[in-house]
Amino acid sequence: MVALASRIRLEDRECPLSTTVEHVGEWWTLLILHDAFDGYTRFDQFQENLGISSSMLTTRLKSLVADGLLERRPYRTNPVRHEYVLTGLGRSLRPVIVALAAWGNSRLAPEQRSMILVDAHSGEQVEPVVVDARTGRRLDDSDAYVFTAGPAAGDAMRNRYAERPAVPTEEE
Incomplete structure (x- = not known):
């Protein structure tokens, strides 16, 4: 970029x-x-x-x-x-756009939605959610998932997340 x-x-x-x-x-x-x-x-x-x-x-x-x-x-x-x-x-970026639209629709009654996501083959309406690819667990549970400093984090990022769990390195 x-x-x-x-x-x-x-x-x-x-x-x-x-x-x-x-x-x-x-x-x-x-x-x-x-x-x-x-x-x-x-x-x-x-x-x-x-x-x-x-x-x-x-x-x-x-x-x-x-x-x-x-x-x-x-x-x-x-x-x-x-x-x-x-x-x-x-x-x-498509999943991001889909998630933003789904969030917008979640605040509306079904009859107020001007655009919905459907399965292209069946026409069935779908409800998109963001999940962890490894476990399949939904990421909208704010208590289950938190950000932490990654391997390339600088001092400011490490300080911000100092109280969070560290990401294990390959050596650990």
Whole structure:
């Protein structure tokens, strides 16, 4: 990904949440990614669907390309026109977008939901949850899971999580 912008505090530069929000935390960025997951690839499709200004869309698309989340590809030569296609890194954000939408829907009665997630084959509505891949346990239990300093943590991160369990190293 590109160099971090100055909005991130120096002590947050190693925090994965801070650096992620720097890349995808903009309102339009998440909506553009959502449209890309729905199959939109062309500038005019994004613009028409989102009602976003040309200059804002240009800025956000350039940022998504620079961050490696979208790839800009020519689809016509005369005149040259480009489309914006999700990269592997961009596609890896789909569970995040799904989780955000599910959280938004969880606050609404079923009849108030304007968009729901369904199984593409059966059409059955699904309720997404985030789970630990190793155990299958839900991660929304705030007492069962906590953050702690990782192997690459600097002093500030180690101090922040000094009272938390340490991650075992391979030697242990």
